Amino acid sequence: MPRFARHVVVTVWAAVLFAGCGGNDAADQSASDSPSGENEQARAGGSVIRRLESECKTLNWVLYTTAYEIFVLRYLYDPVFDYNEASDMIPVLASRLPEVSPDHLRVTVRLRDDIHWHDGVPITAHDVKFSLDKIQDPAVPALNKEGFFEKLDRLEVVDDRTLVFVWKEPFAPSMFAISQLWPIPKHVYGVGDFVTNPANRKPVGSGPFKFDEWHSGQYISLVRYDDYHGQKAYLDRVIFKVVEDDAVALNMLRTGELDEMRATQTQWEKQMDTPEFKARYNKYDYYFPQYNYISWNCRSTFFSDPRVRRAMTMLFDRESINTKIYSGFARPISGPFYVNSWAYDKTIKPWPFDPEAAKRVLDEVGWKDANGDGIRDKDGKPFSFELLIAHGSAPAAQFSQLLQEECAKAGIRVNIRQMEGSTLFDRIGKGDFDASLSGWRLDLDPDVYDTFHSTMAPPSGLNHVYYANARVDSLLVAGRAEFDPARRERIYHEVHQLIHEDQPYTFINTVPDKRPIAKRIHGVKFGWNGPYDFWPGASYWWVDDAPGDAASAR
C-alpha cells in the first residue's frame, strides 16, 4: 500500500504543482526560462552545487531511505514511468504509456530497445523484475517501497522488453505505484551480498549523469553521461555538498560555494531579502503535498467527542499563525489532502477561530469548572492534557504556546511536552498520547486509507488517533478501487467533509518550501513535489557561465 504519508516534525517542507506560485519574487524569473525558448539558448558545460542537509547513506535505489538520497539518485537513474511538470504520467525507460486491461488487473509495460546502463549493458525487463524482487526480499531492508506493491500479485517477465504487472484487486493508486519502481542493474547488484555491495557507494546508473566520486561527509560528485539514451544534459557536473547547518549554508550561498538551499522562514524574510542577494538569486516558493496538524487521540477521555475536538480547533487561532509566524506564507487548510489537488474540496472552509463558541460547546458537553479552580472538569477529572511536540522544532514550540495561551483563557490546561524525535515517534506510533503536533507529507495519489481507516489504528497502521467512522471507512475502500476521475473526486470530497466535521486532527496549515536558486542557473521547473522530484527534475538545468568557467562554480 502506497506510503501516503510520512511524518515530518513540524518544520518547513513544502509543495508544488504550480511553478513559482504565489511568491513575491517568483515573477523575477526571466522569460528565457519558459519551457519553449530555452533549448536554443541552453549552453553545455559548467557545474551546479547543491546542498545535502545530511549525509547520504547509500546510492542504491532499493535501499535509499531519505529525501537527500533521492536528490542524487534522480540524476543517476531513470524510472520506467514518471510524472512530468503537469503531473501527467509519461514513459521514460518505457516506450509508451502502460496498457491497462479493462478489469484494471493487468498492466502491460514495454521498455525501449535502445536503453543501457552506464557500463554499456542493455537495460532489460529482468532488471525491472530484479529491482522489485529485491524490494520484496525479506533480507533486504526496503520497507519504504514495499508498501507500494502490497496489492501486486506478481510481475511477469514476458520477454526482454515486456513486463506485466498483475494486481490482486482493482487498485486506483497502482499507476502511481508503478512509477515508483526504478530498475537497478541486475548484473551489478545481483553479484555477491546485496546490502553490502560495493556498488551501493559507487553506483552504475541509467540516467543523464553518472557517478564520479563520493567523499564521505563532504561531497558527492556526478558528471554528465555522454552516451545517454535520451536528450543529453547540459551541465558537465553536479556536486552535492553536505552542509548540515542552515546558517553555514546561507554563508556558502553568499560566497558562491552553493547554488541552492532550502531557506528557513527567517532567512527568507531577512538575510535573503537584501538587494544584493536578490540580484544573484531567484527566490522560489511553492506548495507541495504537506500539512501540519494537531492530532487528538479519539480514545482519550478528553477528545473522544467530536464536539470537543471541534471546540479545540475553534480555540486555536490558525490565521494568526499564518500571519505572525509565516508572514502570510502559509495557507490554512480544512482537510487531509494536498491543497492544489483535485481531491481537496476548496468549498470546505476551515473552522473559524471562535473562543466564545468553543466555550459554549464545552459547557454543553459537560466540561464545566465545577470546583471553581479555574480549570474545567467533568466527573471530577480536570481538563488538563499533555501535548507532545518534537524537541528543537521552532514552529512546533510557537504553535503549542499559542494553543496553550488560548486554552488557558478557556479553562483548559495544556502541558507542552518536548521530546526527542525518536521518542516522540515511538509514542505517536503506539497511539500512546492525548494530543500531539506533527506533519504529514503526502504522495501524488490522494488515498488516505492508511491514516484514516479504522483498521489502520495502532499497532497496524498510521491511524494513530484511532479515528473510526463507518462511512469514511467505506468511502476509503471505494476510493482506492475507483478508476473514474469524476467519481473518485466525489468520493474524496465526501471524505474531506466528514473528516472536517469529525476533526480527529486540527488541520493547521500547509507551508510552502522556500528555495533561492542562483540566477546563473536556467531551466528551473517545478513538478508536483518541487523543483527536483519529478521528470526530468533538475537534470536539464544549464548555466550562464558555461563553458569553461569552472572557477566560479567553486
Add this chain to the structure above:
Amino acid sequence: MLHYTLRRLLYLVPTLLGITIVTFLIVNLAPGDPVELIHLGQMDARISPESYQQMLRLYGLDDPIHVRYATWLKRLATLDFGNSFLDHRPVIDKIMERLPNTVFLNVTSLLIAFVLSVPLGLYAALHQHSKVDKMSGTALYVLYSLPEFWVALLLIMLFGVELKWLPFHGMESLDARELGFAGYWWDRFLHTILPTVCLTYGSLAYLSRFARGSSLEVVRQDYIRTARAKGLDEASIVYRHVFRNTMIPMVTLLGLFLPTLISGSVIVESIFSWPGVGDLFFTSVRARDYPVVMGLSFITAVMVLLSTLVADLLYAWADPRVTYR
C-alpha cells in the same frame, strides 16, 4: 613500576566490561528502534507487523537483550564491531574513515592550547596584579564563556564571507587533489584554521588560567625564595624551578584531555562539515544505530581508561616524589 602497570591493565578488563554493559543497556532501552527510525524515514510508511518482525530479525533485534549483548561481546572478542544498521558498512570502517580527521583536528588544537597556555599562565603568575595579568584574565574569561557555535558563525562571516580569506566547509576544496602536492596541503591547511580556532579558544582560556594558578602556588614556595636568596638568576628560577613544577599538574590535566582527542566535537564538526566522529556519533544516536554507537563508546572507553593510566605514569615521571609499587 612494571608490576603496577600490569595490575592496572588487568583492572581495565572488568571496568570495560561494566562500561559496555551499561552503555548497551542505555542504548538499547532508549525509546524507538532502528527499524522504525531508519525504514520509516520518520514513520513514512505503514509496515505490516510481519515485515516489521522480519526487519527485527534481519538486524538481530528479535532476541532478548542479554542474548544480544552476549552476541555483541562474542564478536568483539574477534574485534568485530558488526555492520551499521544505516548503511550496512562495517562499523570499524565507518569509524576509521572519520577518526583520523577528528584526531588531527583535536591534536592540533590541544597542542596549540598547551603550548600557548603555559607561557601565558607563567607570565601572568610572575606578574601578578600587573595590567597584563588583569587584562589577559578578563579577556580569557570572556573567551571561555563564548559559545562555540556563535563564535564559529562570526568567524565564518568575517573570514569566509566578507574577507574571503579562509574556506569554511569541509577538509579540502573540490578537486583539491588536482592542485599538486604543495597546493593540496596548503588547501588542507587553510581549511583547518577556522575549526581549530573554534576548538582551541575555550581550552586555551581554561588551561592558561589553570597554569597561572599552579604557577602562583609554586612561586610562593620556600624553595623559590631559597633560590632567589642564593642569587640564582631569574631565568634559571623560572625555567628550572617554577616551570618544571608548574608542569606537574598540567601533565595530569593533559591525561584528562586525552580522551577528548577522539571523541570529537559535535558542534564544530557539524558547522564546518568536518567529517569526524562527533558528527557520526550524534547521527548514530538519533537513528538508534546500535552497532556504531557501541563501537564508538567502546573505543572511547578504552581511550579514557588508557589515558588515565598514562596520566598516572606520566605523573610519576614528572614528579620524582611519586613512585608506584
